[in-house]
Amino acid sequence: MSDSYRVVLADDHPAFRSGIRALLEKSGRLAVVAEASDGVEALSTVRLLKPDVLLLDMDMPKMSGVEVARAIRAETLPVRVLALSAYDDPAYVRQLLDEGAAGYITKEKAPSLVVEAVIAVAEGQGRWFVMPKSETGLTALTDRERAVLLELAKGQTNGGIAEALCLSEYTVRNHLTNVYAKLGLEGARDAVAWAWRTGVVRT
Structure with a gap:
């Protein structure tokens, strides 16, 4: 329980x-x-x-x-x-x-x-x-959230992200929820597009 x-x-x-x-x-x-x-x-x-x-x-x-x-x-x-x-x-x-x-x-x-x-x-x-949308961008994310976003943008599944970063899948989902909220995004697809568009994948 x-x-x-x-x-x-x-x-x-x-x-x-x-x-x-x-x-x-x-x-x-x-x-x-x-x-x-x-x-x-x-x-x-x-x-x-x-x-x-x-x-x-x-x-x-x-x-x-x-x-x-x-x-x-x-x-x-x-x-x-x-x-x-x-x-x-x-x-x-x-x-x-x-x-x-x-x-x-x-x-x-x-x-x-x-x-x-x-x-x-x-x-x-x-x-x-759940940050105000007026504060958008990589600076709104914690180091762990940036790492999770980077792995997502590389094409990793939640399970793959969890394994790569030594986290539980529950924690990965929570971090991704925070990322979407902080950046004003609807979900994983938008987050991946945002990451490539803003250069996160190359940071």
Whole structure:
């Protein structure tokens, strides 16, 4: 049986929390153990319950999401923070990740990706991004994501990439999902075309 994970959901909009909670719990692998409507409550709830993941809205009353993430990092609380935000400024995203967040997803992407993102973050599958499309290009990718993209562009299957880079196929799929999201691509075919067009294969 797959592992299940405990989640605290922090957002100041009750209707939004309700919708996201339903999505998470429908997965069968995620249990929302508490909700928080402001940053102070989010931090105190994490201190008390020590969940696996804090799904944290960035625009919160009393303490912003960045302030909450900073406090969690300073106190070395054993929780992975997945930021959920309407902000699409790459500089803002980088600031948040510098504060120790394990991932970032925009609210417009949340309905289709939030469950996958929370599980990936809980399992420590590397940082999960759905970056704004205004930040596109190789600089948006991690070193591992670049390596996976390079192998894909060379014609490798997911299994071949996993073998070449000593990864599991699950991890390869997760990296490719991140690559597609960061570059604003639809899938493998577009990614291969992008890699050859931009010279990734020759880097």
